[in-house]
Amino acid sequence: MAKGLPKRSEDYSLWYNELVKKADLAEHSSVRGCMVIKPYGFSIWEKMQAALDKMFKDTGHSNAYFPLFVPKNLFEAEEKNAEGFAKECAVVTHYRLKNDPDNKGKLIVDPDAKLEEELVVRPTSEAVIWSTYKNWIQSYRDLPLLINQWANVVRWEMRTRLFLRTAEFLWQEGHTAHATKNEAVDETKQMLEVYADFAEKHMALPVLKGVKSESERFAGALDTYCIEALMQDGKALQAGTSHFLGQNFAKAFDVKFAGKDGKEDFVWGTSWGVSTRLMGALIMAHSDDEGLVLPPKLAPIQVVIVPIFKGEEQLNAVSEVAHKLRKELLTDDISVKFDDRDTSSPGWKFAEYELKGVPVRVAIGPRDLENGTVEIARRDTKEKKVMPITEASGYIKQLMTDIQENIYSRALNFRTDNTTEVDTYEEFKKVLDTKAGFVMAHWDGTSETENRIKEETKATIRCIPLNFKEEAGKCIYSGNKSEGRVVFARAY
RNA sequence: CGGGGCGUAGCGCAGUCCGGUUAGCGUACCUGGUUUGGGACCAGGGGGUCGCAGGUUCGAAUCCUGCCGCCCCGACCA
Missing domain, CATH: 3.40.50.800 (Anticodon-binding domain)
Structure with missing residues (x-):
């Protein structure tokens, strides 16, 4: 065993935290919930970025950069999106400090420098970007608009963990606009494939592709596609999402285009992202009691x-x-x-x-x-x-090829061994408590059932798999009819 | 936001209950020497406003009051 590294079997969570620190990937900063990504950790992230960036460009996307701050009125525009993120926004209210007259050498916020309108630190950039797209799009000739940005975002999470959930994190967010619904749906699916491909080929991480149930959907999206990975402790980790936004943001920000026929219509949108959370997935999926195990393609x-x-x-x-x-x-x-x-x-x-x-x-x-x-x-x-x-x-x-393949198939075998089909709620609970992993079960399709199961077992529907098999059955909870199995798991 | 824990050298910790030498140990660091096929050894050395602010006392890391910060577990969330 590596010096001072706890064993996975004894305390998985502690093992993870210590590994991140001991392998010199990241450490806690002096800011609550924010981490310093150290050079070794960052160089892995850079490798991920490089591979993803190439894949984005190969599928026709260009990079751009939009501001960190979102004026509150823009942020409000898409109501569902705003509501979904409101609870976790950092807000800038002032633009100046001054010397504290009562306390030499200390600074206070200058009350005279209050902003007329507060600025929200982006938790995601749909609002800023769509308000910009309004000016960029007039005609079908301007479409599709295929943009990606590499950026940091802030979500004021109550509880954070290195890489898996930090108050500030790095990510890329793609934001595209299309003339037709079909084209936007295709884009959404295409980017999901890009993510799945990246996870499997570069990270050696097998992922399930699927669609989120309504309650897990991105705020403001019509559909959220996702890739779900399984960690060594049997918990699931959402590794990437791709959203079909319909015309929601186009309507909220009044982004219209003139078609060939001269008629005006709202554009169709997508957004998709992966974050430094992938680092967490990479670490947890392959590493052992001696330390990190990196796939050759991402090893610095x-x-x-x-x-x-x-x-x-x-x-x-x-x-x-x-x-x-x-x-x-x-x-x-x-x-x-x-x-x-x-x-x-x-x-x-x-x-x-x-x-x-x-x-x-x-x-x-x-x-x-x-x-x-x-x-x-x-x-x-x-x-x-x-x-x-x-x-x-x-x-x-x-060996470069062999190791890459070996750790992939090891992870795949692990996932296969830890994917269980169950037909009753008793079985379902038993599997969750004894071996965890992905649990394939019939579901009646309602949010009520989903919520009850979540309350009682902490397991959520990770996704409705893309390769959904039609199979008549009964919902494990309600007994109502179901058309096929969905993927449940306890998740990070 | 609820529960728990912690704050003493770069890192990891002991000392705090029960106040009293110069605040200690491991590791890391520096110097010299011997080593090197799975985390070497010996000798010497440097490094501390004991989280902050008050208070009690002849005397505070230790007792009292207030504050701040961080971590872990849970609820929430990528």
Whole structure:
């Protein structure tokens, strides 16, 4: 076990918190509920950003940037959206401080600098963006408008957790406008596919695609599509959402366009986002009691070379071999760190890089020099192999793919093992309390039933799966008729 | 917002009940030396307004009053 890292089986929550801190991903800041993302953590986020950004651009989107502040009157415009977020908004009321006349060296808010209209710190940007789109869109020729922004948003959450729920978080939010309903629906679904693809191919995280029930829907949307992932403790995590907004925001902000036929109509909208919460998903899905396990595609360092040496002479000899291997790997676009610091021991470095989730570790020592070998260890299985140096780079290159696939299939197997079909409410509760995970059950389609189940068991409908199977049955709660199973789980 | 906990060196903590040497331990850090195939060892060294503000006392990290902050569990939420 890594030094000081609690075991998952003993306290999953504590394990997670400690891992985030010990692996140098993030720490609590001096501001309640806000975190500092440290360089190592941020470089993982940057890799996620880069991959997602490319996927957005490949699907025709462009980046732009809109302001952090939303004047209150704009924020109010789409009533449901405003109502949904009102309880968690930070609000700017003043624009100046001044010296406290009664307390030298201290500042107070200058009462004379009160804003005529308060500014809401964006919890999401629909309001600012749609008020801008009004000016950008006149004709069908201006459509579709496909914009994404990378930004920070603030939601004054009562209880926060590093990455999973912080008062301020980083995300991207796509906001698109279309001439027809179908086109907007297609966009909504397309972006859900992009997210699912990203989660599975890059994060090695299998996700369920589905639609939210009415009560879980984004405030102001007609439909919310989502990807849902399963964490190692059996709890679900919403990893991304894509909303079909209908004409709600177009109507609220009066965004109309002239069609080919000369008729005016409101545009159709979508919005979609993923956040630094993905970091939480990544950490919780794959890591173990030794520390992080990162998929090669997102690992800031993919391979670390640790030299074992006594004295400068040996270090030089080992370095020569190490540099050569490093160069070979770099030409294959594999990022390599050669840690030749003589300030900590090899054993210390082994543990450190395991904690940080580096997928492959290469150790080279005098013994290897003699035999023309290296020792290669993979993080996901902890398997170690000694092999001729000549075969190392080919093997490592293959490992990049193997590890990526292995942790994906491990997560997929876990999900399969922890997805249970139940037919009675008794069974349902029993599964939740004994193994948790996704529970597939019949539901009568009403919010009343959904709410009661939530109150009694804390489980919510994660989604109505996109691959919904028509299957006549009875709702586990009400006994009323149901047309198929939906996905329940306790969630983060 | 309810419940619990914490605030003492960069980090992790003890000391607080029962006031009394120079506030201590682990780790990290600095110096020197020996080490290096799974978190090395020895010796020496630096680092503290004990969360803040008042009060009690000859004397406060310790007792009293007030305040502030953070964390965890729950309700709410991405």
